[in-house]
Amino acid sequence: MKSRILAILTALVILLQFAACGKGRSVIKDEIEDESTCTSSQESEPEESDQPDPPPDDTKTKQSESSGSWSSGAVNVPIENTPPENPPVHPPDSLNPSTVFTPLAASSYWCYNQLTSNGQREAYNIINNTVLNMTEGLVELPVKSTHDLIIAYTAVRNDFPQYFWMPSKYLYGVNPNGNISIIIKGDGKNPNQAGQDYNCSVEERNSLLAQQNQAISEAIAFLGGERDQYTIELMLHDWLLGRVSYNHGANPYTDYTALGALVTGQAVCEGYARAFQLLLYNVGIESTLVVGSSRNEPHMWNIARIDGQWYNVDTTWNDGERISHTYFNQTDAFMQQDHFFEQNLSQVADADAVELFNFNLPSCASVAANYGRRNNVHISNDEEFKTLIANGIVNAINSGLGHAEFVLDHNYRAYPNVSAVLSAANQMGCFASANARVAPGSQIYGNIGISGKGSEVGYIIGFTLYW
Numbered sequence: 001m002k003s004r005i006l007a008i009l010t011a012l013v014i015l016l017q018f019a020a021c022g023k024g025r026s027v028i029k030d031e032i033e034d035e036s037t038c039t040s041s042q043e044s045e046p047e048e049s050d051q052p053d054p055p056p057d058d059t060k061t062k063q064s065e066s067s068g069s070w071s072s073g074a075v076n077v078p079i080e081n082t083p084p085e086n087p088p089v090h091p092p093d094s095l096n097p098s099t100v101f102t103p104l105a106a107s108s109y110w111c112y113n114q115l116t117s118n119g120q121r122e123a124y125n126i127i128n129n130t131v132l133n134m135t136e137g138l139v140e141l142p143v144k145s146t147h148d149l150i151i152a153y154t155a156v157r158n159d160f161p162q163y164f165w166m167p168s169k170y171l172y173g174v175n176p177n178g179n180i181s182i183i184i185k186g187d188g189k190n191p192n193q194a195g196q197d198y199n200c201s202v203e204e205r206n207s208l209l210a211q212q213n214q215a216i217s218e219a220i221a222f223l224g225g226e227r228d229q230y231t232i233e234l235m236l237h238d239w240l241l242g243r244v245s246y247n248h249g250a251n252p253y254t255d256y257t258a259l260g261a262l263v264t265g266q267a268v269c270e271g272y273a274r275a276f277q278l279l280l281y282n283v284g285i286e287s288t289l290v291v292g293s294s295r296n297e298p299h300m301w302n303i304a305r306i307d308g309q310w311y312n313v314d315t316t317w318n319d320g321e322r323i324s325h326t327y328f329n330q331t332d333a334f335m336q337q338d339h340f341f342e343q344n345l346s347q348v349a350d351a352d353a354v355e356l357f358n359f360n361l362p363s364c365a366s367v368a369a370n371y372g373r374r375n376n377v378h379i380s381n382d383e384e385f386k387t388l389i390a391n392g393i394v395n396a397i398n399s400g401l402g403h404a405e406f407v408l409d410h411n412y413r414a415y416p417n418v419s420a421v422l423s424a425a426n427q428m429g430c431f432a433s434a435n436a437r438v439a440p441g442s443q444i445y446g447n448i449g450i451s452g453k454g455s456e457v458g459y460i461i462g463f464t465l466y467w
Helices: 118-133 146-159 202-223 229-241 258-264 269-282 382-398 418-427 430-435
Strands: 002-004 035-038 059-062 072-076 138-140 170-174 180-183 287-294 297-306 309-313 328-330 339-341 403-408 449-454 460-466
Touching (some): 118 138, 146 180, 202 269, 382 460
Antiparallel strands (some): 138 180, 287 339
């Protein structure tokens, strides 16, 4: 946790913003508060060797999740009678650079399709155009409650990982007609709007966007052409993790964006999740963000739709010294061992009264595209433990690899640590069985290492053997 003081305007209230993995949002009236930043101390998985709408003059801070940054602040400011003139800024030519694949249509973006009123949808579209054009000054929205404002703004942020220049916080005020106006970039004249801006200038945006698109093009080239959805998803997962490293939020804006993961090669969990979402968009695969926590820290990951079924993917926790796939296309039941899902929007009566929410996530129950099952390394019982570990070692050796990865079913026995897993594998004859089936000189004897993915409840849920 780190804190810094945010002095905002001469308004009656001050924003409490949670950046980094964003732990919450609060209603603050007539007082000065600290702006807190909560950064996950280490979001890469530890490995072993193992309430009603308030009056419009209240100030709200809204949490638009960012698990590497959770933050979206709304600050009420006085509305001037005449909004400033704002010449249009021409948007960039391309947000989705894929030419080999058909990118996912924006009409299929998840959060927009969960909005429940015409007002929210219209506000979403206006906010989207405002961000795309990097409009400054007041922009009136067809909504009268901060509830609808919060939902629409958060939906745009979560639907458009392309928008690395979109800030998490914004200003708002109420017009004489009762409609809310939003300010994402101050007009440079009104002192009440001072300091409110996009994350970068138009010129910087265009230059950085070109770099982001180049990285996406490189990822698509890595695929080598059309493939089935599972293979595309897996290859993009591994390509991304080969490019990015966890950075603990050292860069206050890029680390929480797709730009950080794709261009600078450094990100926190929000940056990982947004980058993977953007890569999937560009090959036509549906994906959205999941807001929650893990290891008692705020966290963000993805769900992706593969061959019509939804799955959880946590690229951050799959990263490490070696790329793993423990959290690749997993069910909700598996993830709930060490991931907590925030409530869905349908359960939220008033977005002003909650800290974080998800946009009505679909259930993830299928195992058809689960990595462990697809690769015969998902262990559900003792017999599979003995057989699949030996088979996995043999297949790895015959493929010229020096490691083999395995995933333990959430209903299987609990091994407290990686030493217990290694001991059990030896006692069940896994290594002897493997050695008997490979060519002389290829056997593994001694010096067998193991790294593991553990859960909050204190047992191993995935591991890699290496030699």
